[in-house]
Amino acid sequence: MTTRVVDTVDAAIADIGSGATLAVGGFGLCGIPDRLIAALADAGPDNLEVFSNNCGVDDHGLGILLSLGRIRRVTASYVGENKEFARQYLAGELEVELTPQGTLAERLRAGGTGVPAFYTPAGVGTPVADGGMPWRYSADGSVAVMSPPKETRTFGHRRYVLEEAITADFALVHARIGDTAGNLVFDKTAMNFNPLAAMAGRITIAQVEELVEPGAIAPSDVHLPGVFVQRLVHTGPQDKRIEKMTTSTPGGAGR
Template identity: 60%
Template sequence: MDKVVQSAAEAVADIADGSSIAVGGFGLCGVPQDLIDALREKGSGDLTVISNNCGIDGDGLGVLLEDRRISKVIASYVGENKAFAQQYLTGVLELELTPQGTIAERLRAGGVGIPGFYTITGSGTWVAEGGIPTKYDADGNVVKTSPPKETKEFDGKQYVLETAIVSDFALVKASKADRHGNLVFHESARNFNPPAAMSGKVCIVEAEQIVEPGEIDADEVHLPGVYVHRVIQSAGRKPIEKRTTRPKEA
């Protein structure tokens, strides 16, 4: 089945208001910039976004924050994004903080049909006990906190029950894709893109290179096409998250 569509706008056309979207990438590395920009142009709002972080001010998922299209974020890191922090602390959006490895495994579990799993990460902390502020009001008062999670002892240690994440859509960035949707990721872009792709009921991929079926050796495939529904050609935009320079020598 040829899964290539002609444009990012066509690929995201059915992402409606209120959708949940898992988005690959870390900072601005391996982020599906074209798909995010197309979603911004489409105008969908009240979105729940599941991603390691929410881009930076003015780029990546930051453009959706800028337009206030996101109502809830499940993430492990607020990071360098001032708009993210400001909207969280003034009640514009709800934030479910989740440890980095846990969010990756919750996404992967959703993709393989595992409803939940126990992990030692977060045991004995607010992650397990509850009480992390998830929503503030406009005056900065906490109006909602995370609930306590079920725990269980294994071999004398307490583990925390985490539930899987199944998203309505997944937006991911691949280095290479064939027309059947088999994917190859470049180095660290492989950290969150595969589990995000697996979690989506509909997985949409932008690829730097699209090849014919059979041109990717089976041993090179990082994610099989069974998880992928649509593929577009990436425009190749790769913004730099932090630029550090030094004076040129005379």
């Protein structure tokens, strides 16, 4: 499938239906595909399963879909900063699989490269490997679904746990620059999970701040090659949101 430039975010996500699985880039609110998420919220699909480092905040990013009750299951490594996420999880309205951050990154990368599973020492000797983590609660507070134990194996006198790769129906990512062939450049730390999520999607949709012609990006500057990207939409500069603001009194604390 070749890369296709679409005119609007609504057109870019038009075929994402209820029950779809989504790999979503971003870290906190840095580098999130905010315009694509907002369009998805307006479009109305529900029962979504999301793979992402986190789930935004209550009123921005994936938190919008969460507050609308559109997300059924989340696989993530960090779920703080979102009170609605905690409420839904503890009330039994949301299924949550927590996984170490590096493991999540590698599961996405493995899915994009065709590696079905891999062994890692992360999580060995904990409920990550042994099972028993509550994935979903019942309304009465009891555990309805627990994580199963995973296969472990010893290599060179050290135990490792087998983790399966992640692939998703769609991936939603944000890039600073993209060319019409789908090659992407990310802005500093906004790269974070975006290339990995893009690799894991069967159909990857990128919102880009700047759209250029092929050849405008030097090959050595490409962070993600266009082979992983199926759709591009030019959204212009991203709205910069601060996840948590900390201020100090004039002169600094303690003076």
